Amino acid sequence: MKTITVRYFAMFREHAGLDEETLTIDANDAADVFRATRSRHGSSEPSGHCKVAINDVMASWESPINDGDTVLLFPPVAGG
Amino acid sequence: MKTITVRYFAMFREHAGLDEETLTIDANDAADVFRATRSRHGSSEPSGHCKVAINDVMASWESPINDGDTVLLFPPVAGG
Amino acid sequence: MIELTTSAIDPDERRRTLFDPGAGAYSSFEGWIRNENEGKRVLRLEYEAYVPVAISEGEKILAEAGDRFPHLHAHCVHRTGLLEIGDCAVWVGVSSPHRDEAFRACRFVIDQIKVRLPIWKKEHYADGHSGWVNCERCARSA
């Protein structure tokens, strides 16, 4: 089990009703964290248009997760 | 014979040593005027990168010339 | 350089930072808030950004542009917060020795900015509803 801080942005934050939370979960990669928090952020397609960052660095869904990491869940971006 | 006003621009004007002149020549089209003034403007390739306007309207070398026309001889342009 | 700001963007001021005696071409792009999107009347927009990653990812994009286009100077500013119709949401400016590279570099930067930076926008519509742009498919509710 790992202790992970998860942060939600934009629509994900609105769905979750919170900015961040700390979870103790059995997660190997970023995709595991996404799945574990699915009921919070409301999205069912992690490999789709969503993005993830780990400790403020852009990552992929296959990126490994370590104890103490902060995982940022980004819904589809729309800059410009 | 037609009486034509010919105007020279940029390098053509510098070569001719004058802005414009009035010629009475036997010319059917703009190319004839270009040829007739070759020794003035110094260019030997009318169909090349040079352009012509007749009475302030862009024309082609095949455009017919009428008595009293003003023919503008443009060396290769370089705007921007 | 990439900046995020909550104040109005002054393109002219930023443009000066791109001056170089060897630069013969300057190209800029601005995204303006328009009053309509996909048939819906838009009243205003709200931009949210996650600044630390938006900055690091933006710097990466500008560095990539510099690798592709030699002697390039490039700068980008993105607004956050509440924007009204006609406001400039994003400005990209580049200078380069020649025209073709300037256009291509400017286009490269804005295209990448739009798909890579953690920035989101919520449209507020004339009918009272609002919605996160691009988020229909990722969410359980509209």
Place this chain on the structure above:
Amino acid sequence: MIELTTSAIDPDERRRTLFDPGAGAYSSFEGWIRNENEGKRVLRLEYEAYVPVAISEGEKILAEAGDRFPHLHAHCVHRTGLLEIGDCAVWVGVSSPHRDEAFRACRFVIDQIKVRLPIWKKEHYADGHSGWVNCERCARSA
């Protein structure tokens, strides 16, 4: 609208004229005087234009751009006279509903301006010589 001017171009002032609540994209291009051309050190440039035809041909180009790109606003200003390194010789600005059209329209306008307007430039070099740009092949002497 197309303008020829002997005064410094203020891009910001012209940019405002392109505002439209339906425009989501703005693209601009500027040609700056650079200190080098084809290996020669340039000190300054002299632009000559034949104004009546430059204006009518410029208006034609902007009208063609409007035909190709719906809802386009486009404006172009070209300097004449003596210009120094770093001066803006030409400015093109367009606004359009979307990004792709804005870039393409801006590019179309500057590309056409450069080949169709009766405008000529003479470069003054560091070695004391001067030359009309693009004119080597058309003339009996360099």
